[in-house]
Amino acid sequence: MIFICEKQKLQEGILIAQKAITGKSTMPILEGIYINASKDGLTLIGSDMDVSIETKVSADVIEEGTMVIDSKIFGEIIRKLPNSDVRIEIIKNDTVQISCQKSVFNVVYMNYEEFPSLPNIDEEKQIQVPQNILKNMIKSTSFAIAQDETRPILQGILFELKNRKLNLVALDGYRLAIKTEYLDSDFDIEVVIPGKTLNEVSKILEDIDSIVNITFTNNHILFNLEQTKIISRLLDGKYVNYNSLLPQEHKLLVEVNKQELQNGIERASLMAKEGNSNLIKLDVQEDNLVITSNSQLGKVREEVGINLQGEGVQIAFNSRYLLDVLKNMEEDDVVLEMTSSVTPCVIKAKETDSYKYLVLPVRLIR
Structure with a gap:
């Protein structure tokens, strides 16, 4: 096997194939990248048996061939080479020579026949x-x-x-x-x-x-x-x-600007680091949502303007769960649907049905 490939293209291919290589397998061959050089270019495969990733890289293939080379050392070598063409050639004694400008590495490679074949999947449907x-x-x-x-x-x-x-x-x-x-x-x-x-x-x-x-x-x-x-x-x-799991009805509905709510919760959660509960309390009032947190670090009070339909409620949450939702919503305005302090809160986008989130409250000891 002999081929010449641009360093950047080869590095990108290695990084993609490496995403499937966990290094936790009992099979040493799965710590390697499978490389096949043919007239169509290079095929690189990484696998941990549960996930396999195959990617194509364009290269000038002078002599066709196949090998498996340790993913970690191969990736490090290619990453540190100059930004130039890389020549890779199998030489004697199970060794592959990697050369680029004035750098030359001789690395032992593995028997490609030990590498597990990919599952056969019919791509018609x-x-x-x-x-x-x-x-x-x-x-x-x-x-x-x-x-x-x-x-x-x-x-x-x-x-x-x-x-x-x-x-x-x-x-x-x-x-x-x-x-x-x-x-x-x-x-x-x-x-x-x-x-x-x-x-x-x-x-x-x-x-x-x-x-x-x-x-x-x-x-x-x-x-x-x-x-x-x-x-x-x-x-x-x-x-x-x-x-x-989704409630069929709700007793109150809160419309609120997503970014204002997110900012308020982020600031309140600075005081909610005690233990793992990240506990914040929401007091839903007629025009305002009051966010508070008390801990040994101190206490905080935030206020966010809202539109409320229904009667208010006091409810507590793990702030991280609310922030995970808000950070992944792209709309400007969100809707919170609730019934009581002990029932789930449903969070939706105001203008679209494409998102739906449910978060359980934290029960407070009174």
């Missing part, structure tokens, strides 16, 4: 989603994935397509996040994708409207971007019936 929309949907929900390993299904995001609507849903027992987009597709799909996978997909997606082709099997999902494919296993089991 697929849905198409613009990159920027999918990236935004993941960002709008992934913060609510459960970190607790006792319920593995909640460490994933529900990917649900029905009635021409794509819903991404995440919940962790304290909050629920739903993001909805219209999708021109007749498919009905309900699968649970590991949150870790979608976070890596989000890093690769760009803020552009070019299409991602998404294909499903019973066990895997494939995201196909033009030069990159991401294949992930799906989580086993049935997801929670999230619709049953």
Whole structure:
């Protein structure tokens, strides 16, 4: 194998493939990047068995060949080389020579035949989603994935397509996040994708409207971007019936400027660092929302103007849960729907139905 490639292009390809390499596998071969050089250029693959990422890199291939090379050392070498063409050539004794200007590295490589093959996925049945929309949907929900390993299904995001609507849903027992987009597709799909996978997909997606082709099997999902494919296993089991968690009615509705509310909560939470509760209290009044926090550090009082429908209420929350929601909403005005100090608060955008969030309050000992 002999090829010449621009350092920057090769480095970008390595960084993409490395997103699938966790370094936690008991198989040493999975700490490497699989590299195939053919007349079409380079194919780089990283995998941890659960997630595999394949990406294409253009190169001048002089002699075709395949190898697996340690991801960490290879990535570091390429990153530190001068910004010039890199020549890579397999020489004797299982060694690959990497040269660029006056730098020459000889590195041991691994047997590519030990590298696991990628799952075979039929790409005939697929849905198409613009990159920027999918990236935004993941960002709008992934913060609510459960970190607790006792319920593995909640460490994933529900990917649900029905009635021409794509819903991404995440919940962790304290909050629920739903993001909805219209999708021109007749498919009905309900699968649970590991949150870790979608976070890596989000890093690769760009803020552009070019299409991602998404294909499903019973066990895997494939995201196909033009030069990159991401294949992930799906989580086993049935997801929670999230619709049953959403209150069917409310007794009060608060309209408020999102940024003013976010700023007020951020300032109030500076005094809410005691323990892990990040406790703030909201006193919903006729024209104002009063945000307070008391701790050994001191106390704070913030006031935000609101429009209230219904009677006021006093309710407490973990400030981090509210901030996670507000930071991921792009609208200027938001709506909070509540019934009492012990029932969930539903947060929506005022002008669109594409966001829906539910946050449980903290019960106060009176």
